[in-house]
Amino acid sequence: MKVLTSKLALIFGVTIAFLNQMYAQPNSKKKIDGVVAEVGEYVVLDSDVDKTFIELQAQGVSTEGISRCEMLGKLLEDRLYAHQAIQDSIVVTDAEVNEYMNNQIDQMVEQVGDIDKVIKFYNKKNLEDFKTYFFDIIKMNKLTSQMQRKIIDEVTITPEEVRTFFKKIPKDELPVFGAEMEVAQIVVKPVVSQAEKQKVIDKLKELKKEVQEGSSFFSRAILYSEDPGSKSNGGYYKLTKKTQFVKEFKDVAFSLQEGEISEPFETEYGYHIIYLEKVRGQELDVRHILMAPKVTPEALAEAKTKIESIRKRIVDGEITFAEAARQYSDEKETRNSGGLLMNPRTMETRFELTKMDPTLYSQVSDLKDKEVSLPLIDQEQNGNRRYKLITVTNRFEEHTADFSTDYMKIKELALKEKQIKAVAKWSEEKIKETYVKINGEYRDCTFTNNWLKK
Structure with missing residues (x-):
């Protein structure tokens, strides 16, 4: 779902991959652990530094050249964000943490085979002791991410600031932007039968009843929801009346x-049920389950016949591609723009060839300008198939950055620079007013931030 965006990444300190790697090293020696730093009410253990190195390595991230001092600096930053989130009254509910934690523990047990192995590694007495520890990790990371988001979201940039940023770049250091193209498409979706719609409605009613009888909405969303933006997080979203969700979704949620x-x-996008978990003034914590009715082979065949007819009219010159998109395309997001696709990474209509989605690139790479592809079978996020026609409407060769032509890209670079400066200023101010203590050999570190308050 485009309007229900973004998957929540794993937010606890140790990933499944990390657990696998730690058991691949049975002979590794454990050193005596201890508190090496404190930030507000949060502490950093020497083992936290070790575990972060192993976690990054397990995820395939090279740690070569990263010192223990630098790693500690990153952990101190995370704890500063979490500490300040509490001061700013950012709320992460216990229910939200518990549901997420229980789901992750289930996945860890499935991957490693035995929860006792995990408990033993962390030197905890029992499952309850481990859950207490794990709970604190998840909550701290949620607070950290929300505080980071709050700082970044408050940073805006004006056109004049973008112009000033661009003028400061020496001519011989101007960025070079790769070859790009603009792409348009026409989508024809098969008509879903009423019987298939009723199957989905009945299933959602069944899931609602199960939750009302004591089952977890979180787990039901993970098992059954077809929304990739929230499925892994139990269907969870924060919602206000200004949030860019479809009207029907917001109307139901606020009722x-x-x-x-x-x-x-x-x-x-299909059929939903929504669970209103918490009301926070004008903000809602909701969970939802999305399911889409399935397409029959007969309906798919009819869609193919329709899109072949549309293509013939375009090729014969009866109608332009843009006119056909506005009249016949079933894709709401692109229909009004004549089928023109939006690059989700940049929110522009241009796609840089070297950064293009491989599937899309394979569909357009051999097309000449204005040539219309043969009907292509395409799969939606919910698994249903549809047909589309695709064409290249414009091409841009590799070039040195130009302010007027590349304004949106330059604006993005300028905004990132301003965000980095805002975070640095925020950190400098908060470190001064926050209790920070560095112990032992780490007092000899040279940190980017003034953690030692010298």
């Missing part, structure tokens, strides 16, 4: 009472 589950309802 619910806290703790209530909606009846199944339809949007352009």
